[in-house]
Amino acid sequence: MNINATLLAQAIMFALFVWFCMKYVWPPIIAALEARKKLIADGLAAADRGKHELELAAKRASETLVDAKQKAADIIAQAEKRSTQLIEEAKNEAKDEGDRMIAAAKAEIEQESHRAREALRGDVAALVVAGAGKVLRREVNPQAHADLLEAIKNEL
Amino acid sequence: MSADTQTSTEYIKHHLQNLTWGQLPEGYTRADGEVLETSTWTLAHSAQEAKDMGFWALNVDTVGVSLVLGALFLFLFSRAAKAASNGVPSGLVNFVEWIIEFIDSSVRGSFTARNALVAPLALTIFVWIFLMNLMDLVPIDWIPLLASSLGLHFFKAVPTTDPNATFGMSISVFLLVVYYSIKMKGLGGFVGELTLQPFGKFGLPANLFLEGVNLIAKPVSLALRLFGNMYAGEMIFILIALMGAAWAGASAGNAVLFGSQVLLSLGWGIFHILIVTLQAFIFMTLTIVYMDMAHQEHH
Numbered sequence A: 001m002n003i004n005a006t007l008l009a010q011a012i013m014f015a016l017f018v019w020f021c022m023k024y025v026w027p028p029i030i031a032a033l034e035a036r037k038k039l040i041a042d043g044l045a046a047a048d049r050g051k052h053e054l055e056l057a058a059k060r061a062s063e064t065l066v067d068a069k070q071k072a073a074d075i076i077a078q079a080e081k082r083s084t085q086l087i088e089e090a091k092n093e094a095k096d097e098g099d100r101m102i103a104a105a106k107a108e109i110e111q112e113s114h115r116a117r118e119a120l121r122g123d124v125a126a127l128v129v130a131g132a133g134k135v136l137r138r139e140v141n142p143q144a145h146a147d148l149l150e151a152i153k154n155e156l
Numbered sequence B: 001m002s003a004d005t006q007t008s009t010e011y012i013k014h015h016l017q018n019l020t021w022g023q024l025p026e027g028y029t030r031a032d033g034e035v036l037e038t039s040t041w042t043l044a045h046s047a048q049e050a051k052d053m054g055f056w057a058l059n060v061d062t063v064g065v066s067l068v069l070g071a072l073f074l075f076l077f078s079r080a081a082k083a084a085s086n087g088v089p090s091g092l093v094n095f096v097e098w099i100i101e102f103i104d105s106s107v108r109g110s111f112t113a114r115n116a117l118v119a120p121l122a123l124t125i126f127v128w129i130f131l132m133n134l135m136d137l138v139p140i141d142w143i144p145l146l147a148s149s150l151g152l153h154f155f156k157a158v159p160t161t162d163p164n165a166t167f168g169m170s171i172s173v174f175l176l177v178v179y180y181s182i183k184m185k186g187l188g189g190f191v192g193e194l195t196l197q198p199f200g201k202f203g204l205p206a207n208l209f210l211e212g213v214n215l216i217a218k219p220v221s222l223a224l225r226l227f228g229n230m231y232a233g234e235m236i237f238i239l240i241a242l243m244g245a246a247w248a249g250a251s252a253g254n255a256v257l258f259g260s261q262v263l264l265s266l267g268w269g270i271f272h273i274l275i276v277t278l279q280a281f282i283f284m285t286l287t288i289v290y291m292d293m294a295h296q297e298h299h
Helices: A006-136 A146-155 B008-015 B047-052 B060-083 B091-110 B118-137 B142-149 B163-195 B201-245 B252-295
Strands: B020-024 B040-043 B057-059
Touching: A006 A146, A006 B057, A006 B060, A006 B091, A006 B118, A006 B163, B008 B201, B020 B047, B057 B060, B060 B091, B060 B118, B060 B163, B091 B118, B091 B252, B118 B163, B118 B201, B118 B252, B163 B201, B163 B252, B201 B252
Parallel strands: none
Antiparallel strands: B020 B040, B020 B057
């Protein structure tokens, strides 16, 4: 409990400890803390920036999506228009073709009936002649009455 | 208990005596009756011898323990300082950074001027005093027993129960306060602060008396507060230890005393953890405040 030179020894030790602390302990740790603080602040700022960019990208994406939808709708509308047009054209063509075929068929039928009528006419004439011949076998001379027969044939 | 023949008074006195190394004069009669033929540098064998060594003696236990603890503090912290980086801190680095941030925020809170010395000063004070106080929690007889088995008569393990240690620090702080007061305000400013307030220049003697007391009270209260708290705590540990020391064979009364010692030293130890930290913190905070006052024009 006596005050003695220990006092001086303690004061000197204290001074040395403080000096050491000031030179080798405090600055590097505070520097590391500051550096880490900066690192974290930078990281947070980068995260903020990233978030902002993400928002922008999302906005851009939705815009693109709307655009694409619009375009797709346009294309579909165009395609529909085009298809109705094509169908219309095909219909018209088919109708024309049909008309043409009908006309051709009609013409052929006409021709055939005409030909059949011609043949019939000949056959009837021959038949009439044959019938008349049978009736008039004796009285009628085909050569003598040829002009008459011809006149009948033409009337048929 | 180190000896069966010790009385309670001797036990207490033994625990409160530092291991002192100093010079005894020629013709001095030592505690064991030996008369010195020449003046000798030696370890004191009694409180009287320690006293007779005068000022130029060293409390080897105080200096030794505080040196070891200070070296431990600086070793751990400088290792952490080397390992510190802006990456993820390891356990020790993390712990050290935690303390440093705590000190840093204390300094920022109380110290308004700029001085690179104050924060390391506060850190050293806090950790060193904390470690020295912490020695109080080592069971009271272990270190003296170990010392006496090595042939040392005394060993006081808690440096802060030696006023030399607390005054050594508080006087250093006081000198820094005076130095920075003069550096910041000039000699005239410092003297003016001591003499021209609070009553103006016509109340000069009264001013000087009041401000002088104010100034001197700083180191004295700083040292005595820490010393008083730790000394009282140590004393209570000693008194608690005496209960079990009264052991005189197995009986109900002795068993109760022994049990009380265990419980009381546990309770006081837990409470003392608070005092240990609090006293280190108070010493540090007051140092910061005094340094701040030294840097201010008016207070």
